[in-house]
Amino acid sequence: MxxxxxxxxxxxxxxxxxxxxxxLFFAVIILSALRTFWISLHEWDGFAAMTWVGLANYTELWAxxxxxxxxxxxxxxxxxxxxxxxAGLAIALLVNQNIRSMRLAKSLFFMPLVLSTVxxxxxxxxxxxxxxxxxxxxxxxxxxxxxxxxxxxxYVTFAVVFAxxxxxxxxxxVLFMAGLNNLDEEVIGAGRVDNxxxxxMLRHVVLPQLRQVGFIAVAISMIGALRSFDIISVxxxxxxxxxxxxxxxxxxxxxxxxxxxxxxxALATVLFAIMMVFIIWYLIRLMRDEGGA
Numbered sequence: 001m002x003x004x005x006x007x008x009x010x011x012x013x014x015x016x017x018x019x020x021x022x023x024l025f026f027a028v029i030i031l032s033a034l035r036t037f038w039i040s041l042h043e044w045d046g047f048a049a050m051t052w053v054g055l056a057n058y059t060e061l062w063a064x065x066x067x068x069x070x071x072x073x074x075x076x077x078x079x080x081x082x083x084x085x086x087a088g089l090a091i092a093l094l095v096n097q098n099i100r101s102m103r104l105a106k107s108l109f110f111m112p113l114v115l116s117t118v119x120x121x122x123x124x125x126x127x128x129x130x131x132x133x134x135x136x137x138x139x140x141x142x143x144x145x146x147x148x149x150x151x152x153x154x155y156v157t158f159a160v161v162f163a164x165x166x167x168x169x170x171x172x173x174v175l176f177m178a179g180l181n182n183l184d185e186e187v188i189g190a191g192r193v194d195n196x197x198x199x200x201m202l203r204h205v206v207l208p209q210l211r212q213v214g215f216i217a218v219a220i221s222m223i224g225a226l227r228s229f230d231i232i233s234v235x236x237x238x239x240x241x242x243x244x245x246x247x248x249x250x251x252x253x254x255x256x257x258x259x260x261x262x263x264x265x266a267l268a269t270v271l272f273a274i275m276m277v278f279i280i281w282y283l284i285r286l287m288r289d290e291g292g293a
Contacts, residue, residue, distance in 0.1 A: 033272060040265035046255075050262070057266035066242050066250060067267070073157050073246045074226060074274075080161045081168060081225035085217040088172025089210070093202075095173075096180050106177075113170040121234030124163035125150070153243035156236055160244055164231045168224060172217045179213035180206075212289065219282040226275050247271040 040057055042050035061067045095106045112120065127134050130148040139146035149159040183206065191205040207214075229248040232238060238245035238253060245253070247267055255264030 036265045036268050036272070039262055040269050042262045044261045045259040046261045047259075053262065057263050058270075060263065061266055061270065066245065067247075069242060070245050070247045070250045070267075073244065076157055077161050077164075077225035077228060077246060078222060080158070080165060081221045082218065084165060084168040084172045084221045085214055087169045088174075088217060089176045089214070091169065091173045092176035092180060096177060109173055110170055112167040113174065115167065117164075117167070117230045118234050120163060120167055121231045124159075124166075125235055127163075128159055150236055151240055153240050156240065156244045160232055160235050163235065164228055168221060172221065175213050175217050176210060179210045183209050215282075215285060215289075219278065222278050223275060226271065226278070247274075 039050070041052065041054055043053045043056075044050040091109050095102055095109060115123075126132075128149050130136050130146045133146070135149075136146040147155065149155040187209065188201075188205055191201055196205055227248055228246065229252060232244055232246065232249045233252075236244045238249050242250075248271060251264045251267035251271065254260045254267065
């Protein structure tokens, strides 16, 4: 009897430990996603009763020029944010050297990660100021006039993305530094015995051991690019003329300012579907790598 009870507890313990997290995930993520999809099938101002409209919100999305601008900006965010992992790796390799005063360099490169996104946005608004900002001073030193990038519908999205890229590079740097500190010394020693130096050591010995870390850095950078919202709100509020809006900010704007919660929910559903593509890809790769290991 006692043995049977212990056997039952042994089998039930993992389920009991996972139950609170699974319940929270189901309530916060799954139910919220289903509720959002249900709202997207209605016309609703957030106060009165919801009116069923079926797929009308999605049909309007397809015909909305602002939706395609937002989707294009999300693609720009994705492409630019893919620079974060290689840049983070390069900085991690630099600061991982056993050189005097390198701790100060690590602190300086790490600093953007501890700043809030709002603070980063405010710093870059000052940086891009066409009259007194650092960008203006740099152009003035070259005898040129700095462009007002935050007022240009052609440059504003890139200006905001590169501002958001700064802390993302710092985050990737921390990931790669953790990976570099866990390298197999025996493999590195074997590489040195085989006269692997410099680029050969990096390519054939170091990078293969950082494959998992690099995969995580790429996946997190992609998801971060898709859900970026707060730095747009701080720097441009979606302007000028909606040219810097992405799907997350358009969803916020339509829901809270235009009181079109059904339309905003449709935008949220589309964004969730796009993010699910990357999440499923991440999980498949993760399970495949664990199965191979």
